[in-house]
Amino acid sequence: MSRATVSRAFTRPEMLSHETVRRVRSVAKRLGYVPNQIARALSTGRHGNIALVVPDIANPFFPPLIRAVQTRADDAGLSVFLGDSDENAEREDVLIGKFAGQVEGFVLASPRLAKDRILAHSKRRPLVLVNRDVAGIPRVLIDSATGARLAIHHLAELGHRSVAYIGGPVSSWSNQQRREAVLRTGDTLGLSIVEIPAKSATFEGGMAAVAVVVAAGVTAAVAFDDLVAEGLLVGLATRGIEVPRAFSVIGCDDVLGARTNPPLTTISSPSAEAGRIATDLLADALKSATSREVVCRLHTGLISRASTAEPQSSQQIR
Amino acid sequence: MSRATVSRAFTRPEMLSHETVRRVRSVAKRLGYVPNQIARALSTGRHGNIALVVPDIANPFFPPLIRAVQTRADDAGLSVFLGDSDENAEREDVLIGKFAGQVEGFVLASPRLAKDRILAHSKRRPLVLVNRDVAGIPRVLIDSATGARLAIHHLAELGHRSVAYIGGPVSSWSNQQRREAVLRTGDTLGLSIVEIPAKSATFEGGMAAVAVVVAAGVTAAVAFDDLVAEGLLVGLATRGIEVPRAFSVIGCDDVLGARTNPPLTTISSPSAEAGRIATDLLADALKSATSREVVCRLHTGLISRASTAEPQSSQQIR
DNA sequence: CTGTTAGCGCTTTCAG
DNA sequence: CTGAAAGCGCTAACAG
Numbered sequence: 001m002s003r004a005t006v007s008r009a010f011t012r013p014e015m016l017s018h019e020t021v022r023r024v025r026s027v028a029k030r031l032g033y034v035p036n037q038i039a040r041a042l043s044t045g046r047h048g049n050i051a052l053v054v055p056d057i058a059n060p061f062f063p064p065l066i067r068a069v070q071t072r073a074d075d076a077g078l079s080v081f082l083g084d085s086d087e088n089a090e091r092e093d094v095l096i097g098k099f100a101g102q103v104e105g106f107v108l109a110s111p112r113l114a115k116d117r118i119l120a121h122s123k124r125r126p127l128v129l130v131n132r133d134v135a136g137i138p139r140v141l142i143d144s145a146t147g148a149r150l151a152i153h154h155l156a157e158l159g160h161r162s163v164a165y166i167g168g169p170v171s172s173w174s175n176q177q178r179r180e181a182v183l184r185t186g187d188t189l190g191l192s193i194v195e196i197p198a199k200s201a202t203f204e205g206g207m208a209a210v211a212v213v214v215a216a217g218v219t220a221a222v223a224f225d226d227l228v229a230e231g232l233l234v235g236l237a238t239r240g241i242e243v244p245r246a247f248s249v250i251g252c253d254d255v256l257g258a259r260t261n262p263p264l265t266t267i268s269s270p271s272a273e274a275g276r277i278a279t280d281l282l283a284d285a286l287k288s289a290t291s292r293e294v295v296c297r298l299h300t301g302l303i304s305r306a307s308t309a310e311p312q313s314s315q316q317i318r
Numbered sequence: 319m320s321r322a323t324v325s326r327a328f329t330r331p332e333m334l335s336h337e338t339v340r341r342v343r344s345v346a347k348r349l350g351y352v353p354n355q356i357a358r359a360l361s362t363g364r365h366g367n368i369a370l371v372v373p374d375i376a377n378p379f380f381p382p383l384i385r386a387v388q389t390r391a392d393d394a395g396l397s398v399f400l401g402d403s404d405e406n407a408e409r410e411d412v413l414i415g416k417f418a419g420q421v422e423g424f425v426l427a428s429p430r431l432a433k434d435r436i437l438a439h440s441k442r443r444p445l446v447l448v449n450r451d452v453a454g455i456p457r458v459l460i461d462s463a464t465g466a467r468l469a470i471h472h473l474a475e476l477g478h479r480s481v482a483y484i485g486g487p488v489s490s491w492s493n494q495q496r497r498e499a500v501l502r503t504g505d506t507l508g509l510s511i512v513e514i515p516a517k518s519a520t521f522e523g524g525m526a527a528v529a530v531v532v533a534a535g536v537t538a539a540v541a542f543d544d545l546v547a548e549g550l551l552v553g554l555a556t557r558g559i560e561v562p563r564a565f566s567v568i569g570c571d572d573v574l575g576a577r578t579n580p581p582l583t584t585i586s587s588p589s590a591e592a593g594r595i596a597t598d599l600l601a602d603a604l605k606s607a608t609s610r611e612v613v614c615r616l617h618t619g620l621i622s623r624a625s626t627a628e629p630q631s632s633q634q635i636r
Numbered sequence: 637c638t639g640t641t642a643g644c645g646c647t648t649t650c651a652g
Numbered sequence: 653c654t655g656a657a658a659g660c661g662c663t664a665a666c667a668g
Contacts, residue, residue, distance in 0.1 A: 003645085003646075004647080005646095006646095007646060008647090011646095011647075035645085035646070038645080038646090039644070039645035039646040040645080040646050040647075042644085042645080042646075043645080043646045043648080044646080044647065044648095077647095171649095192640090
């Protein structure tokens with residue numbers, strides 16, 4: 001009964017006789033013995049840990065993604081460290097550095113980090129991106145541009161002629177996607193689009209934006225995400241502006257379901273799907289070591305609820 | 319320039335001459351050398367990893383707690399694994415077992431696990447509980463009972479005579495706390511309390527409960543948490559029952575701010591504070607190895623917004 | 637202040 | 653199918 005035998009009983013039982021395995025296991029249980037994972041990791045160079053870094057765990061967009069990553073990681077026998085960068089590129093950099101020594105790879109969701117830093121980190125460890133488009137790095141992209149286009153078309157069909165885009169974080173790839181799609185589609189359709197940055201991509205940011213939205217004289221707004229849209233909704237209500245009768249609003253991500261009043265029309269976002277795929281991609285990269293370039297685009301759509309309608313007849317154009 | 323010197327240059331630079339440290343570091347940088355954390359962990363027996371297990375990361379109660387744990391862990395030089403048990407005791411057990419080999423300790427938030435299993439795990443690793451009261455294990459308890467009492471008093475003062483308690487997960491310590499406080503206070507004040515379990519502690523569960531709440535003939539309800547309360551709110555609105563004019567509702571946890579319509583009166587919950595303290599407790603336990611029994615109680619209060627009012631004059635008692 | 641020497645607990649050839 | 657022995661890369665006495 002050498003240590004090698006014990007080791008094999010746990011890692012390659014097929015190499016041993018049934019009987020031996022049984023015996024080792026039973027004695028181990030009796031003694032409360034469990035293999036030391038650290039030692040095993042040192043010996044094999046593998047420990048099955050990965051890290052997931054998100055900009056803000058409190059943003060409802062991320063929890064479903066986080067869950068998906070965890071579930072999937074679990075299936076692949078991986079454990080996941082979670083890091084929250086607080087929307088801060090530098091903190092993100094530090095976090096990644098801190099994890100680097102103890103993980104086999106990373107999933108970076110909506111990273112705010114500069115491209116060259118991402119590239120640098122990817123030299124050291126396999127790394128897959130969600131909602132960030134860096135050539136040479138495997139990535140899964142939720143293409144909210146398609147949804148944004150649909151949103152503008154929807155608004156145009158209803159008769160809106162001038163609409164606002166309430167922007168999100170400037171370093172957010174998703175925001176750039178949405179912004180461009182809105183601008184471009186508005187242009188194509190002959191709508192006038194006014195860009196209004198939200199102070200922060202939050203409920204409060206949305207509320208705060210109401211004043212300038214109203215001043216802008218638009219009849220509808222599409223917001224960077226549902227949180228901002230919700231802020232818009234209650235800000236509007238506070239001012240006695242009825243949605244959708246007097247004003248239409250469209251959100252993005254579909255994290256609120258029909259909870260708002262009125263239920264929010266929004267652009268769907270398969271975030272769990274993104275997390276799942278990203279994790280699979282990473283798991284593959286870990287075993288094949290061949291990090292071929294993969295980019296996976298996920299589509300979005302418009303979920304029509306009750307926050308959009310035709311503009312009032314007396315349409316004001318400033 | 320022995321390996322020991324290199325080691326010391328990274329872990330105890332004060333033992334070396336300035337010059338040597340500088341040289342080692344510079345060479346290391348040039349070569350891209352970084353100490354291998356696994357090997358270090360094997361040698362020292364310490365690696366600074368902890369695990370945080372929550373029942374449902376998508377429940378807005380947890381993200382602030384998770385963040386707090388991470389931030390605090392970071393300050394203490396710890397990295398955190400996150401596990402989501404999906405409200406499932408068995409999965410929780412498995413998760414803990416999986417992590418046990420690679421963490422120095424645990425923070426279990428609102429664990430659904432049976433007491434003896436918790437005790438068993440605590441034998442192997444230091445472990446601190448949030449919102450779970452198991453004698454012998456360090457724990458931080460958000461005492462929502464005080465808030466629940468205030469809620470019932472508030473309702474009684476407004477003139478309500480019969481109110482419903484919409485329950486949450488039965489294995490939840492918090493739910494038991496709230497339920498008992500509501501029942502007891504109602505009793506003291508001579509109110510009639512009717513208990514209604516939510517099918518699930520979610521928005522949908524709240525909506526689904528509306529039918530039986532209405533049938534019960536109560537004039538107010540306090541819900542297990544804000545999610546359920548929100549479901550109640552929109553379910554009530556759907557039936558044309560005006561809140562708070564015709565019905566009052568109180569939530570718990572204060573995770574929605576003033577987002578609901580009407581803004582929800584609720585019981586505050588210092589979840590971030592709880593996470594912070596729990597992490598500090600664990601960090602202490604890790605260094606002192608003296609796991610003295612600590613229990614920290616955090617108080618809650620009633621945040622009065624606009625979802626409660628006097629009952630209608632024609633009060634119906636079935 | 638710096639070098640030498642044992643391990644930490646496991647996996648893994650290589651022999652039997 | 654099982655045992656012996658050589659590390660994985662680092663830290664920690666113990667000497668100098």
